[in-house]
Amino acid sequence: MSCVLGFDVGSKLIGVAVGNRVTSSARAITTIPMRNDAPDWAALDTLRGEWLPDTLVVGLPLTLEGEEQAASQRARRFADRLHERYRLPVTFVDERHSSREAAQRFAEARAAGLKRRSDAAQIDAEAAAVILERWLQDGANAA
Structure with missing residues (x-):
């Protein structure tokens, strides 16, 4: 299998993207709510069953200096x-x-008439796509 799911973990939402190792491409698919530091597991179970990924990729939020922070621990707990x-x-x-890159992509798509302001909640899913693209481009196929 060549399907990979990517996650952008926030305090209120988790952005989710799906990627393909063969094409090294990723696309945003949805956001999942976080409540009391726990994701909607039923929604995640559905996504796993639908896409049947062989690998899961989680974005690790680091400071500009590359150090871990409170959000890093949330992402690590989610990954565990x-x-x-x-x-x-x-x-x-x-x-x-x-x-930032996801917001820029959204703004460009909106300017091109491809997105509406009401689609803004999908920025978290687009951030997951950015994360997954980085992983795919950084030699994930060799792993």
């Missing part, structure tokens, strides 16, 4: 829970500037 639940390999990607 993913691994325990699905027994799949989970890997991390430095997600610095991924939200």
